[in-house]
Amino acid sequence: MKHSQDLNEDVAEVLLSEDQIRVKVTELGKRISADYAGRELTLVSVLKGSLPFMADLMRQIDLPLRIDLMEVSSYGGTATESSGLVRILKDLSAPIDGRDVLLVEDIIDTGLTLNYLLRYLRGKNPRSIKVCSLLDKPARRLVEIPIDYVGFEIPDAFVVGYGLDFGEVYRNLRFVGVLRPEAYES
Amino acid sequence: MSEVGAQRGARPEYAFAHASEAEFARILDFYQVAFEYEPQVFPILWDLDGNVLESFAPDFFLPDLELFVELTTLQQRLVRKKNRKVRRLRELYPGLKIKLFYARDFRALMLKYGRSALVSELSGTLGQVGPRQNPEPEGDAISVGERKPAARPLDLSSNPSGAAIYQGASHEGRSRGARRRAVRRAAAAHAPNSPVT
Numbered sequence: 001m002k003h004s005q006d007l008n009e010d011v012a013e014v015l016l017s018e019d020q021i022r023v024k025v026t027e028l029g030k031r032i033s034a035d036y037a038g039r040e041l042t043l044v045s046v047l048k049g050s051l052p053f054m055a056d057l058m059r060q061i062d063l064p065l066r067i068d069l070m071e072v073s074s075y076g077g078t079a080t081e082s083s084g085l086v087r088i089l090k091d092l093s094a095p096i097d098g099r100d101v102l103l104v105e106d107i108i109d110t111g112l113t114l115n116y117l118l119r120y121l122r123g124k125n126p127r128s129i130k131v132c133s134l135l136d137k138p139a140r141r142l143v144e145i146p147i148d149y150v151g152f153e154i155p156d157a158f159v160v161g162y163g164l165d166f167g168e169v170y171r172n173l174r175f176v177g178v179l180r181p182e183a184y185e186s
Numbered sequence: 187m188s189e190v191g192a193q194r195g196a197r198p199e200y201a202f203a204h205a206s207e208a209e210f211a212r213i214l215d216f217y218q219v220a221f222e223y224e225p226q227v228f229p230i231l232w233d234l235d236g237n238v239l240e241s242f243a244p245d246f247f248l249p250d251l252e253l254f255v256e257l258t259t260l261q262q263r264l265v266r267k268k269n270r271k272v273r274r275l276r277e278l279y280p281g282l283k284i285k286l287f288y289a290r291d292f293r294a295l296m297l298k299y300g301r302s303a304l305v306s307e308l309s310g311t312l313g314q315v316g317p318r319q320n321p322e323p324e325g326d327a328i329s330v331g332e333r334k335p336a337a338r339p340l341d342l343s344s345n346p347s348g349a350a351i352y353q354g355a356s357h358e359g360r361s362r363g364a365r366r367r368a369v370r371r372a373a374a375a376h377a378p379n380s381p382v383t
Binding site for chain 1: 212213218253255285291294299300301
């Protein structure tokens with residue numbers, strides 16, 4: 001994979017500016033605060049992509065809340081992994097039984113990872129579990145899962161930035177942009 | 187490390203007609219999404235006597251999601267016929283959920299999983315496996331509840347093109363009449379809007 005020293009050069013188009021994201025995150029935080037008023041909330045972030053979103057969102061929620069982090073393996077399709085199954089690489093650090101849980105995702109496209117995570121988390125008997133995703137790419141959806149809080153519905157393009165990567169690069173961009181094909185086509 | 191719940195029982199070993207289907211199946215397996223490969227054939231065109239002229243067997247059925255998935259790695263300009271079949275299927279079986287996964291969708295999926303280098307090898311004619319012994323037009327006809335015979339596991343690394351090597355999946359021994367009867371049974375069972383009664 002080749003990437004420019006100035007990562008901005010690999011971005012064909014800024015899809016969501018830093019300001020647009022900030023406004024939307026504030027709006028989501030207000031909605032979540034209103035919906036869960038009088039309750040305690042546990043935010044569960046799915047590493048690594050949702051980290052910036054989680055960090056910004058939690059500061060816009062005016063509720064007593066806990067945070068937790070999870071990481072799951074991604075399909076790689078190598079010879080050794082081809083017979084494998086998705087794995088929880090980092091599990092919750094505290095029980096969630098009887099708690100209201102909000103799963104925080106950066107992007108939902110096929111829904112395969114989310115489908116797996118929801119099944120896993122429901123097995124831990126939370127009081128409720130809902131999903132908040134900054135980005136929704138419905139054109140790629142395979143598993144239809146209701147998403148309770150969506151920041152932006154985006155077109156069918158390969159996006160990076162604000163936590164989203166390609167080959168572990170571009171996560172630190174402050175905006176969400178469309179990656180130039182030259183950056184991922186060898 | 188942990189996994190969701192108890193592991194499902196071993197699924198049947200399917201003989202995939204195309205390397206992209208085998209790769210897609212591996213992804214479903216990885217995320218523990220149950221599937222069946224070409225489990226049903228749906229009649230989509232009949233003559234005036236009620237004989238089935240054309241049928242369609244979507245590649246995958248995901249029972250937990252009640253979703254059929256048809257995978258095509260043909261170039262976009264070549265998928266018109268498949269689009270028509272899916273459109274017809276939706277008209278005739280309005281309660282049926284089907285998603286057509288185009289080459290661009292497959293490419294995006296491979297890109298997401300860092301497998302973009304494989305796209306050309308798993309696409310179009312390059313990804314096809316050995317010829318079927320008694321091919322149906324577009325390879326669609328499989329009767330309800332019947333599966334292709336299991337083949338040895340597909341090995342993407344065993345030839346330079348990366349295409350899955352498979353020989354032997356066939357409809358050998360099935361007469362045209364038997365297929366027609368199977369299609370009619372499927373029609374009766376699944377086509378509330380069809381003219382077959």
